[in-house]
Amino acid sequence: MDRLKSSWSPPLAIFPHLARECVRTAAVPNGHCAVPIPPHNAQPRRDRRAKAENGLGGARTLRGHARRGHYQKGWISGLSGTNTAHADLLLINGRIWPGGPARHMEEALAVVGGRVLAVGRTADLMPLAGPDTRVIDLRGRTAIPGFNDAHAHPITLGLHGTRIDVSPRAVRSIRDIQEKIRAAAATRPPGTWILAAGYDDAHLAEGRHPTRDDLDEAAPNHPVFVTRTDLHMGVANSRALEAAGIKEDEPDPPGGSFHREGGRLTGLIVDNAMQRVFAHVPPPTVDDLVEAVAWAAREFNRWGITSVTDAGVGLVSGADDLLAYQAARQRGRLTVRFTLCLLADAALGGRPTAPAALEAGFATGFGDEYLRLGPVKFFADGSASGRSAAFSRPYLDGTSYGILTHTLEELTEQVRRYHRRGWQVAIHAIGDAAIEQVLDVYETVLRECPRENARHRIEHCGYVQPAQLERLGRLGVLPVPQPVFMHIFGDGYLRHLDEERVRRAYPMRTFLERGLKPSASSDAPVCPANPFLGVYAMLTRKSPSGRVHGADQCVDIYQALAAYTSGSAYTTFDETRKGLLAPGFLADVAVLSQDIFNASPDELLATEVDLTLCGGQIVHDRLGETR
Ligand SMILES: [Zn+2]
Structure with missing residues (x-):
């Protein structure tokens, strides 16, 4: 030695x-x-x-x-x-x-x-x-x-590990959700919050969101809040609405809404309006958050994932999110390399962590190989399956276009501050109108203050138009797509969007052919952390129903794996350290239960990870x- x-x-x-x-x-x-x-x-x-x-x-x-x-x-x-x-x-x-x-x-x-x-x-x-x-x-x-998951929410994933699971894996109907809530209520004193997570109305037998009445039936004496799988909406029962002080005639806040039927609140609360509820849920302690980080790290390791970007540090508990990562590191609980994307706006009930970091003189890149500051994060719109992603053409209902979270001026002004100080910027944009707004913002700040290799990102970048692809390339802006959405949500998108738009969504092949360096990610817990689902989706674009959404956007196994490894490394300036098993690179390795290079896509879905090395x-x- x-x-x-x-x-x-x-x-x-x-x-x-x-x-x-x-x-x-x-x-x-x-x-x-x-x-x-x-x-x-x-x-x-x-x-x-x-x-x-x-x-x-x-x-x-x-x-x-x-x-x-x-x-x-x-x-x-x-x-x-x-x-x-x-x-x-x-x-x-x-x-x-x-x-x-x-x-x-x-x-x-x-x-x-x-x-x-x-x-x-x-x-x-x-x-x-x-x-x-x-x-x-x-x-x-x-x-x-x-694997390198370029966009996930590890703390939320970890907390879901301790919340009531009402995802399609756990329930099939609103009746099932009610049973789970009822069981939880039986073990907790009246008045304590019951939180459940992960429902998807498209996968519920009733084919709709639960309502406050459904939840009241199960737990009339407990405030209950059930979040949807996309994290962009949730349903509160009457006790929760009461606890949050939300009145029947409550006006919608900017960038959010309270749904009503016949003038009465249904309990469904969208985007920024959810903040009203979260403000009244007792926050997890830092120790709870450390456990959540550790739970998520184990889950990622189980799937051969060794690097993850947290796409919104502050979404759960503001600055405590950041403290939790550091405490997890100190306690030897970090077995995944985390890049932290600091929340810059108060979307989805989160508390921004980026402004203080900007003020203190930090910038993208600070940290080490296990814990590092990545970009700052803004939200330009909501989700397609929740009909809150912003489109230039209406949804199938013919009247709604989704929600733009910011005005162009406001977002430009915000992004400009970070761009000038050397930060990478990541903006959530799914609909083509939101993508257009974000490209306008990036074009403006890059023109005012040119920065080579800024690698600004568009998170999701789902319904991108051909002309926008050209702008992405010209501005060096990276799409950060979740190809797994086409597998899990593909059929659900068709409830709100025409086939043509869905077929061209999350165009991995086009991203690759145009040299736009796409990464891959799960957005966990929006989708399971399992990267083989994402790889399967890139190979087939097939829903569990068997329906294929845009076969011309399929890629091969090497391209899919490269997106999920070296592609993701590029989004965090890590292409000299991660994504290759070549001399000098970090020894981050997944040993698989089967030869995925010679497996059919359906066989590939059964892959397990025997060993993960970080x-x-x-x-x-x-x-x-x-x-
Ligand atoms: Zn996300």
Whole structure:
């Protein structure tokens, strides 16, 4: 081990420098992140010289990679000495997909200091095994770079783990929801809140939202609030409306609404109006939030996910969300790398965390490889299935166009402040009218204050028009789509939108062909964290009913996996660290229960993850094979 230390401590010591460098430069007004970035297509290639230099046969190593100039100077300055290092960990006899544009498999992978040291044939890498090296025989199993979920809500997902589950997985009807609420009410003193989450009216036997009366029937003496799967609306019972002080003639707040039938509140509350209810629900403590983060991290690990962007830190408990991540880190509960997208507006009942961070001089990039500040987050509209996404043409009812959360002027003014201070900006926009507004905002701020490589994002970017695709490319704005929506919500969209619009929604193939660098994500708990659902959706665009929504937008398995790994890494400026199993990259790996490259899409849905490695550490072991 001494030999390992003396030979390899210099290169490892330079890695933290990357994060520091990013912080220092990203905060400069108008500046951009100066992290040394190799070409995006950096990938392992056969190099015969490496064989002579490192004595490792045809293996690609960190040192060989650097010598070929795939990394800029900062990466290779610390590389010296001639000793061959021992690996901390070797994965051998596998079918290892190196990620990115690669369409070949490697057999073995060596890890040192949490990073990939080398990839190649088993025989070539075995010399890296020393007395302390852990060797895991993959026995022919498939391994891929750890999944990277570019847009999820980990704390909400974790809290849902403790809330009453009324998702389509758990209930089939409003009657089922009532039973679950009734059971909860029986165990809690009258007056205490009952929170349930995840219902989808499209999947309920009654084909409608629950009403306050449905919930009153189940729990007349408890305030009850049941949120819909898209998190953009929820249903309150009479006690909850009363507790929140919402009167029958309550005016709608900007960007939200209280639904009524015959002049009476139905209990259904949309978007910004939900804040009125959340303000009266006792908030979770920081400890509750830490447990939620830890619960979510375990859930992500179970699915081979090693990096996640929290798409709205502050949505649950304001600044406590941020505290919870830090506490989870300190308590050793973070087994996923989180990029934190700070909430910049008070949408969906959240409390903004971005303004204070801006004020204090932070910017995108601050942090380290486990916890880092990402973009700031705004909302431009709602959801398509909830008919609150903003469209230029009406929904099928012929009269509603959805809701724009901000005026153009207001959103531009807000975004401008962050853009000028070096922040990446992420704006939720689903309908084409919202996407248009966001592109107008980005175009204005980029013209006023040009910033190279700002990588501003459009979260969801679902119903994008052809002319808008051109603008995305020209402005370097990244779509951050959830292809899994086409699988889970595809049929539901048709209740409100014409077939033509649904067929062209979330166009992964077009995004790829136009070089727009799409990522992939689950929006969990809006959809399950399981990335194989998203991969399946990218391959088939098929609903559980068997209906296919736009077959011409299907992509192949390599493209789907690349979107979910290196594509997502690009959205957080991590393409030199994540998404490839190549020398120098973080050793974040998922070992799968089956060969997904040769499985049919339907077979692929049954994939489980046997092992998940984050920084070379085993964070999930389904079969207990390493214990
Ligand atoms: Zn979201």
